[in-house]
Amino acid sequence: MIHKYPIHVLITVSVLLFALLTYLAATEPDRLVQAQQLQNGRNIEQGAMLYSLNCRTCHGLRGEGVGQLGPALGDAHFFEERLAEVGWQSTLEEYIIATTEHGRLMGTRPIYAGNGSTAVMSPWHQKFGGPLRSDEIRTIADFILNWEKTAEGSVVLVELELPKSHPQDPAVIRRGAAVFDLHCSRCHRYGNRAAHEIEGPDLTRILSVAGTRRADLEAADYLRESVLIPNAYIVDGYQALAAQNGCGAVLTESELTAVSGFLMH
Ligand code: HEC
Ligand code: HEC
Structure with missing residues (x-):
């Protein structure tokens, strides 16, 4: 077949192919990063939904904690001091995952002490009788970790698109x-x-x-x-x-x- 094409056509095609491959190789990391970001976004979205269904009643809509039901997971203390306080050696992500998987039998603070016979937080992983899978718990952890940005006390109150009800109404x-x-x-x-x-x-x-x-x-x-x-x-x-x-x-x-x-x- 090849002998049908003049040599300069073959050379042009090779040069174009080479250029295309070089371009693809150069942009590959960009596309990997984009795909990664998209995936992170989806994980956080799924985590937000699961959090809202399973965790918000005790830890609050924005991780602010709810009275004596559950501690804050979205404040500066949680992100900056909690690991040292409980002596956890690994990362905060692992701490969130481990605590969520196993639940907690006794509160570590007096107001969540429980009555000694029932857990203050039941286990959430299926292998301990809870409703969630490992990958689901991981997405919830992603969602909680995303609060770090607002946890330093400088919260930007985002203007939500809501029908404006006049405060004097x-x-x-x-x-x-x-x-x-x-x-x-x-x-x-x-x-x-x-x-x-x-x-x-x-x-x-x-x-x-x-x-x-x-x-x-x-x-x-x-x-x-x-x-x-x-x-x-x-x-x-x-x-x-x-x-x-x-x-x-x-x-x-x-x-x-x-x-x-x-x-x-
Ligand atoms: C019935 C109330 C309740 C629900 C629902 C609940 N938690 Fe908890 N959670 C607690 C209590 C109480 C503690 C323990 C506080 C302590 O040890 O002082 C806790 C502790 C934690 C901690 C450790 C916080 C710290 O400061 O050490 C994490 C992380 C956590 N919960 C995540 C979750 C996630 C994720 C969910 C949903 C899948 C969830 N919790 C649902 C009550 C709840
Ligand atoms: C469990 C008790 C409790 C509940 C329930 C409660 N608060 Fe408070 N609130 C306090 C305490 C204690 C303070 C003072 C400590 C502080 O500033 O954080 C406070 C402080 C405040 C302040 C600041 C007052 C000032 O002089 O600057 C405002 C505003 C406020 N609360 C509004 C509310 C609103 C609105 C609700 C209901 C959605 C509410 N609170 C529910 C206990 C409570």
Whole structure:
């Protein structure tokens, strides 16, 4: 067959082939990195879904922890100090995976002590009777590790695309009052709504100070932060309480907006 083609055609084809191969070889690492990033993104997405189904009730929507149910997994303490505190020699990723797989029989902190006969966190891996596979637990760990960026206390409050409900809208304020009664009145007084369990700061006049608490946050963002990351700012005289309780509540975005609207009306 070959003898049918003049030599210069064969040479041109070889040169083109060589150029193509060189190009492919040079761009291969780029495409590997892109594929890797895409895969990471998918893992984190799947991890987010599994986390929301299995973990958020105790560890919070954003890893902020939920009262005495479960500790924070998204704060600076978890990323910077926790391994040293428990004497774990390997990586944080391995710590998350191991803890999740095996669960925890006894709490390592008094408020999660349990009653000694039931685990404070049951095992999650199928080989210990839990519902999850190894690869699923790994994606949850990826998702949790992704919080490191926001864990250093400098949280950027992302503007979500939501139908703008006006904070002064009476319906929003009424909804906010209901959220307050359900999730906050346990610890906070507001006007004639008295705190009935734990004494947190009186929020009746929170509007007069909310905008001054943190240099970089406006009143509305400070109120949101107080709920999402209670320890970002500790009100004078409340340190000890905050460490154990804080305001960590699992609220939806619209509940959070409504309760801020209520506090600011
Ligand atoms: C029923 C409540 C509950 C659920 C649901 C739960 N956890 Fe936990 N988790 C806890 C408690 C309580 C602790 C132990 C606190 C301690 O030891 O002081 C804990 C500890 C942890 C720790 C170690 C935290 C630390 O500071 O040492 C990790 C990691 C963790 N859980 C991950 C998960 C993941 C992932 C899921 C979902 C698959 C999950 N948990 C579901 C209650 C829960
Ligand atoms: C378990 C008790 C508890 C619950 C429930 C609670 N908080 Fe708090 N809150 C506190 C404590 C204690 C402080 C003071 C320590 C601190 O600043 O972290 C505080 C501080 C605050 C502050 C800062 C006050 C200031 O003067 O700067 C705001 C705002 C706040 N909470 C809002 C809320 C909202 C809104 C809810 C309901 C979604 C809520 N809290 C639920 C205990 C609680």
